[in-house]
Amino acid sequence: MADIYPRRTWPTLVEEEATQYLAPMSGAMLASIFDYYNHLALIRHLGRPQIDKVWEYDYDPITTSPVNSTQDLQVRLQAPPYAAHVFVAVQYQASPYAISAPDLAALGAPPVCRIVNTLLKHAGAVLVDSPGMRWDYGDGTLPPTVRVNGIDWQEGVVNPAVGGDVYPPRWAVSGMEINDAPPATVSRPRPLNVGTAAPTLLRWRLVATNARVLRAVAWILPEQVVTP
């Protein structure tokens, strides 16, 4: 993602003693202080409005099929000064396999598992970025690998044939998989553009179909700014 946030030399901190006796001060020392302020401001503080949101259910989601589950969730996001991009990740459950053979027969073709993301201004349903956020699989559809017939428990694939009666979650991350345009027209993955006039409070909406969200992680990041 170097085109978004070119990496500078990481900051060094001057020795405190170097400021406590009479000696000519070098420009490099002052530059290192300025570098450190930029590092703290742009990376550690402005880049850390991180959401770690957990949802709980009135049933055990690990043993309950996410098939036929629908959700409409919202997460508050704070947009700090210099906000430019938002990165998101969700821990979700999604499987095209029913929990039992009769259920599978009743469902017919494997259902499409989808989580559609949009970013809203806090006060209303005004889109900050009208195309919305998308995983890099088109229209919020989750990765097709969840349909692989296998026993990869850690990847969230559940198959009755191998005794799958639990639904372990899988992570979908946004950094390389989120687009603000249809995938067919995207030349490179990039995060969602918050816009220069970002409001201080945003809402990230997740609409899940045949999927269940257990945890959401998000943070808003600034462009690199080296001048006031």
Add this chain to the structure above:
Amino acid sequence: MANTSNTLSLPAPLTVLSGTRLVYGPDSVQAAAYCHNWLAARGGCTPLVDQGWQGSAWVWNGAAQVGPSWRVPTLTASHTTVDVVVQYTQAVAVGQIRALSATAGGAVAGATVVGGPFELTLAGLAVASPYDDVSIELTSVGNNLVIHDAYIVPATLANPLPAAAVDGVSPMGVDAVAADEPLTARALRDMRVGLPLLRQHPRVVMCWSGLDPAVGQETLRTGYRHRTLTRTWQGSVEKGVTYNAHAYVRNATASAQRLIWQVGALGWERADNIISVAAGFTGWKTTTITLRDEALVRGYPWEAVSVGLDMGVGAYPTTCEVLRYTVWGE
């Protein structure tokens, strides 16, 4: 330089020339000082807690009763209040929502209205330093009060800020300066001393609480890894950055159990933070976790790491119950 800015300014390192002769733009020094003050007042005022309950996971009908209770850090000794935001629904206006802190004793009452979901902000709850236990109490006799979300964030300090009020370091002086003054060695020293203090404003990596037994006690599901993703600070500190991990545990068995904090990339978590929980023990267990540069989580453009509690997966079976947990650090 007058301490009058209430916005975040960023100094420009490129305007400083290396060498033995100091050549700098006064605007950059001013911006650095403003940046210092802004970071002291507002830096790190990001959510401490964000938790949601779907369906009827948290519904209360009865006398005053605490639901969850989160352990949260305070940014500095001067950041002594938090705002608690609750989203709720109720059919009849009989409910009351209060936020409580354990050690500072503060309490904020919130009258609720009919319908929903509504968002209620309980502002200015006093909290103690360096950390406190913040809980939410519901009263709703005769009708259901449904809680959807709870969100806790530190209240920011006034800005422009006499930075000494926060960290005792004041590149702009304790009081605002009316006119430009020469750059002093003391100002540079204060910047140098203050930077690590600003760096250490705690951020919360993960924070969760189950509901009280009266509401429907929840403990972390066993046989499962509860984990999140977070960003590491590459290259800034050798050998990683240390975070504090707290877990409120209960071992009702007759044998010692293990609690395992795992840190690493998804799929190969390192089990290098093992806490022993004695038989019959109930209370807080704490340890430190070091987040090193990992950069192994696919899809993240920056260094990221997975952090979480292993509740008895594979070779580490456990029957230890975890009722609350939190991880925070710089």
